[in-house]
Structure formats: structure tokens, C-alpha cells
Amino acid sequence: MDPYLEVGLRSPGPDDQDTPDLECSICFSQFNNVFRTPKMLQCQHTFCLECLARMNVKSAKPDSIQCPLCRGLTPLPALGLPKLTTDPAVVSYLPAAMQRVYSIRFNRKKGKLQVKRPTDAAPSLPTVRSVSQSLDVGLPSPPEGDGERGDLEAGRGRRVRALLRVCRRPGCKASLLVSVVVMTVLLTGIIIFLKGHFSKRFKILSVK
Known part of the structure; x- marks a missing residue:
């Protein structure tokens, strides 16, 4: 079974407390360890990388992300959007084969999220060939009035x-x-x- 299908997330047990939301509250898709990696903003709200990338390409302020829930601003790391903190609580509920989060590049000018081929992938983990190499998230909007x-x-x-x-x-x-x-x-x-x-x-x- 392909571990990247939207199935197989560990169901919380009766003793689990403060179970994290396992779906992105923007697109309502289940998190994974590739393009829908759960990324946490400074306000502690978590959204998938894909949705944050789509927000960023349409934003007039590409160096920060505004939370769609609380409107708080999160400055982006120097290395870009994929370097936002990955929510460890959500990742812990992913299937074992999805515990390792892939490294992703975000090319804002081209509107693409791209998987970086790992050089140290464990043999037991699925190869990058089992997932899409890139994802189009839309082209950046021109500056206002331009x-x-x-x-x-x-x-x-x-x-x-x-x-x-x-x-x-x-x-x-x-x-x-x-x-x-x-x-x-x-x-x-x-x-x-x-x-x-x-x-x-x-x-x-x-x-x-």
C-alpha cells in the first residue's frame, strides 16, 4: 500500500489527551511528510506546506505568512517557507514510513514546490520516486497596481x-x-x- 495515500493515520486512543488535528484546516486534506507537511506558525496554528505556499505566491508580503485564523504574522526563515517548524505532534501520528519528513524546495518565482532527493534515505523508507517530484502552486501575483x-x-x-x-x-x-x-x-x-x-x-x- 502506498503510504502517501490519505489513509493510515494512527487513530487516537482513549487515553490520548490533546490530540492534534490531523487535517489541514485550509484544504481539509490529511497531513503527510511531503507537500502536505504540517508546518507550525509562530501563533502555534498548523497548516500544510502546500496551502502556505499557495498563500505566499498570492501575498504582497512574500517574506512573511499571515495566519488565516488569528491574522498573526510569521516571518519566514532565511532559507524559505519549507524551513518553517514542522509540527512534531502531528508527525508522530503519521504512519511509520512517513515519520521522516522529506526536504522540500520552494521556488516562488516559478510557483513550484520541489522534492530534494535525499542522499541518506534509509532502505526501509519509500523512495522519492513513489511521490511527485514537484507541485505547482500558482504564479506570484504582480505588485498592487502594476x-x-x-x-x-x-x-x-x-x-x-x-x-x-x-x-x-x-x-x-x-x-x-x-x-x-x-x-x-x-x-x-x-x-x-x-x-x-x-x-x-x-x-x-x-x-x-
Whole structure:
């Protein structure tokens, strides 16, 4: 039986006190020792690594995690999200083959959790080949306001490039020149007309 299936967690006995929650309170999946490793925040609330990674890629503050229960902030360790404290109480309830927690890398830019192949794995433990090598958790959100500004700049750039491509054509260059001349003549005529019109109005008012 694959020990990574969501079965086989040790059921608490009648004498067990303060039994930890064996499911992540965000995704309601059972903890394991790979991507759903139980990670404890400074507020002592525990969530699976996968959910914390999904929260982190969407956060405007990637250097900390805000607890979804109490809203407390936990600064991330220097080596990243996977180095948060693993909840030993929860791990103690995992099957024997899952007591050893795998080392995981978190590549935030690519939105991936990746298993680091252990070099000292005991022969009795399942190999890393029995689990997925990586897990996509989503790409980081752009900084606030940058998304809309980036879309506007991209649209403006596309319009400018299209205009430049059109203007490179010989026929279009001639048409553009004619259009500029016609617009200049029209604007000059309008200015002269308005100037003459207002001059007449002033003369009439002066006579009165």
C-alpha cells in the first residue's frame, strides 16, 4: 500500500489527551511528510506546506505568512517557507514510513514546490520516486497596481508598433503627409475665422 495515500493515520486512543488535528484546516486534506507537511506558525496554528505556499505566491508580503485564523504574522526563515517548524505532534501520528519528513524546495518565482532527493534515505523508507517530484502552486501575483498599469502600457506599445509598421509603407507615408497638410490648413482656417468673428463682435460692442 502506498503510504502517501490519505489513509493510515494512527487513530487516537482513549487515553490520548490533546490530540492534534490531523487535517489541514485550509484544504481539509490529511497531513503527510511531503507537500502536505504540517508546518507550525509562530501563533502555534498548523497548516500544510502546500496551502502556505499557495498563500505566499498570492501575498504582497512574500517574506512573511499571515495566519488565516488569528491574522498573526510569521516571518519566514532565511532559507524559505519549507524551513518553517514542522509540527512534531502531528508527525508522530503519521504512519511509520512517513515519520521522516522529506526536504522540500520552494521556488516562488516559478510557483513550484520541489522534492530534494535525499542522499541518506534509509532502505526501509519509500523512495522519492513513489511521490511527485514537484507541485505547482500558482504564479506570484504582480505588485498592487502594476497589473493594470502593465496592461495599459502593453496595449499602448502594441498600438505604437502597429502605427509604425503602417507608416513604413510608401503609400501610407504619402497619405500621412497629405493628412497632416490638410489638417494644418483646416486648423489655420478655423483660427482665422474665429479671429475675424470675435473682432467684428468687439467692434459692434465698441460702437454701442
